[in-house]
Amino acid sequence: MFFNQTKRLKVKDIMSKDFIVFDSDISLRRCVEHIALNNLKEVIVRHHEKLTGYIKFDDIIKISLSQSFPEKKLFDIRANKPFYLNVEDTVLMAKDIMRENQVDRVFILDDEKLVGVLRTQDIVYKLYPKIQANEDLYELLWDNVHEGICIIDNKGTVCIWGRGSEKLYGIKKSEIIGKKLEEFFPTALLLDVLKSKEPVENIIHSPRKNTYVNISALPLIKNGKLIGVVSTERDVSEITNLSRELEFTKEKLDYLQVEVRKMNEDKFSFGNIVGKSKIMTHTIDRAYQVASTTSSVLISGESGTGKEVFARAIHQSSGREGAFVAINCSAIPESLFESEMFGYESGAFTGALSKGKIGKIEIANGGTLFLDEIGDMPLHMQAKLLRVLQERQLMRVGGDKSISLDVRVISATHRNLEDMVKAGTFREDLYYRLNVVNIKLPSLSDRIEDVPLFVKLFIEEFCRENHMKVPDISPEILNMLMNYSWPGNIRELKNMVEHLVVFSKNNEIQIDTLPEYINNKDDKTINIKNEKSLTDLIRKTEIKAIHDAMKECGNNKQQAAKLLDIPRSTLYYKIKFYDLNQYL
Numbered sequence: 069m070f071f072n073q074t075k076r077l078k079v080k081d082i083m084s085k086d087f088i089v090f091d092s093d094i095s096l097r098r099c100v101e102h103i104a105l106n107n108l109k110e111v112i113v114r115h116h117e118k119l120t121g122y123i124k125f126d127d128i129i130k131i132s133l134s135q136s137f138p139e140k141k142l143f144d145i146r147a148n149k150p151f152y153l154n155v156e157d158t159v160l161m162a163k164d165i166m167r168e169n170q171v172d173r174v175f176i177l178d179d180e181k182l183v184g185v186l187r188t189q190d191i192v193y194k195l196y197p198k199i200q201a202n203e204d205l206y207e208l209l210w211d212n213v214h215e216g217i218c219i220i221d222n223k224g225t226v227c228i229w230g231r232g233s234e235k236l237y238g239i240k241k242s243e244i245i246g247k248k249l250e251e252f253f254p255t256a257l258l259l260d261v262l263k264s265k266e267p268v269e270n271i272i273h274s275p276r277k278n279t280y281v282n283i284s285a286l287p288l289i290k291n292g293k294l295i296g297v298v299s300t301e302r303d304v305s306e307i308t309n310l311s312r313e314l315e316f317t318k319e320k321l322d323y324l325q326v327e328v329r330k331m332n333e334d335k336f337s338f339g340n341i342v343g344k345s346k347i348m349t350h351t352i353d354r355a356y357q358v359a360s361t362t363s364s365v366l367i368s369g370e371s372g373t374g375k376e377v378f379a380r381a382i383h384q385s386s387g388r389e390g391a392f393v394a395i396n397c398s399a400i401p402e403s404l405f406e407s408e409m410f411g412y413e414s415g416a417f418t419g420a421l422s423k424g425k426i427g428k429i430e431i432a433n434g435g436t437l438f439l440d441e442i443g444d445m446p447l448h449m450q451a452k453l454l455r456v457l458q459e460r461q462l463m464r465v466g467g468d469k470s471i472s473l474d475v476r477v478i479s480a481t482h483r484n485l486e487d488m489v490k491a492g493t494f495r496e497d498l499y500y501r502l503n504v505v506n507i508k509l510p511s512l513s514d515r516i517e518d519v520p521l522f523v524k525l526f527i528e529e530f531c532r533e534n535h536m537k538v539p540d541i542s543p544e545i546l547n548m549l550m551n552y553s554w555p556g557n558i559r560e561l562k563n564m565v566e567h568l569v570v571f572s573k574n575n576e577i578q579i580d581t582l583p584e585y586i587n588n589k590d591d592k593t594i595n596i597k598n599e600k601s602l603t604d605l606i607r608k609t610e611i612k613a614i615h616d617a618m619k620e621c622g623n624n625k626q627q628a629a630k631l632l633d634i635p636r637s638t639l640y641y642k643i644k645f646y647d648l649n650q651y652l
């Protein structure tokens with residue numbers, strides 16, 4: 069048995085078997101010979117097959133010194149009354165019987181047959197080592213548990229001081245055991261429990277700077293009396309320091325979130341979407357109207373037409389508290405799609421991904437999920453996304469808990485999703501779920517009258533960021549920029565403006581810095597192939613003609629109308645219709 073429970077130790081475990089039984093008519097001489105030869109401690113007397121008592125070795129020796137000794141027999145000596153126990157009885161019972169009856173041995177029976185003797189020496193020599201072994205085991209135990217263990221007696225003296233406590237407080241056992249705890253810790257929790265006799269659990273306290281312990285202390289009550297107090301302490305410094313750091317970080321994050329929201333309110337509001345053309349004003353109105361609802365929105369349009377700008381503006385004016393989270397579906401490798409979108413629990417993957425991560429959809433909870441390039445989402449992911457949107461529940465990869473979702477979805481694409489649905493590369497059910505409201509963004513060539521606005525905005529933006537003075541741009545250059553078809557849309561125009569500002573001279577944008585394909589003075593023809601309809605062609609030609617005429621006439625509308633051979637009122641009407649005043 070590894071762990072000896074001395075309380076349950078049985079007499080058979082430590083009894084002696086070196087006993088001898090003599091018939092009462094044996095001579096004392098023979099008896100003494102036997103005792104001497106076998107080093108016996110007593111003889112047990114039998115009379116007519118019945119055990120009648122025992123005579124201690126010392127008593128026999130005393131009698132052997134008397135004169136009449138050689139003739140005496142065993143029955144002439146008064147035997148001691150024996151006390152019996154069963155082999156299965158405990159040593160504790162034997163100890164109690166011996167104490168109560170003032171005897172130093174008991175006799176052990178098994179099925180009424182004498183099998184051994186348990187003497188005081190047996191208890192001292194055989195039980196004590198077992199108690200010692202147990203003590204060693206206990207010491208091993210409280211030295212090896214992670215917690216610090218301290219036990220004080222009912223006088224407040226330290227009896228046990230585990231190695232965990234040595235480490236926690238830097239006080240050695242040899243310094244503290246046997247001393248009053250109060251000398252070391254005047255306000256120790258154990259001393260309170262000693263007074264109150266009430267247990268205290270899971271109190272966090274800091275015994276020294278940056279060290280935190282979780283302490284529990286229990287009164288030790290035996291037979292209704294307080295015999296001491298035990299405390300266990302766990303070092304929670306790392307967790308406590310981390311959670312304090314987390315609190316600070318959270319506070320900082322909350323502050324930054326408010327700041328970012330304010331910045332976004334300014335930057336991404338509908339008010340900052342550039343566009344005075346009729347088509348843009350109409351599109352902005354539509355988007356503004358849908359913003360306050362929770363409807364899914366699908367924004368379509370060529371690359372660089374401002375789909376993300378619109379998505380952000382819709383989120384910003386929706387009043388949704390959560391974050392705007394953008395996912396570019398064309399930029400995520402297929403194998404990482406699921407974990408990126410849904411997140412994963414720690415242990416779901418091995419290696420670098422073993423720690424667990426929150427997914428993009430979960431981050432967008434309470435806010436807006438912007439699925440850019442939705443047409444590039446793999447089919448199996450489309451199915452998973454659809455399920456999440458329908459059930460409004462999400463489960464992380466490797467997780468078993470569902471997370472409720474309140475996410476507004478805005479998706480964007482430059483592809484024709486209807487064609488993709490027909491070709492079977494985009495799920496029809498997902499298409500209808502995403503396309504509740506459709507917003508189509510025009511290409512820049514369809515709102516050429518917005519070009520000067522963008523040019524002005526981008527020049528100012530770039531100069532502000534680069535601490536430059538805003539250069540002038542001639543109407544001639546503006547005109548050329550308006551004549552170009554901008555296949556890369558606003559993004560291309562923005563890059564072009566940056567290029568022009570960088571190479572400006574004497575605080576003026578230079579015509580010769582325009583690339584050849586834009587600075588083509590001789591080409592007055594319009595490439596029919598580039599145009600979408602006759603109305604479009606007429607619109608562009610009219611805008612360009614008004615621009616040229618106004619420039620020619622130094623912005624004098626009367627002369628310009630004459631030059632164009634149209635009534636002044638028609639010119640006024642057209643300037644207003646195309647919203648050209650600001651560019652002239």
Ligand SMILES: Nc1ncnc2c1ncn2[C@@H]1O[C@H](COP(=O)(O)OP(=O)(O)OP(=O)(O)O)[C@@H](O)[C@H]1O
Nearest residue numbers: 340341342370371372373374375376377482558559
């Ligand atoms: N109406 C606008 N007002 C101001 N800037 C705009 C506007 N529309 C687009 N931009 C700018 O043009 C660039 C392209 O816009 P955005 O990224 O929103 O286009 P997109 O259609 O989402 O492009 P892609 O399809 O390639 O992702 C960005 O720098 C954006 O700031």
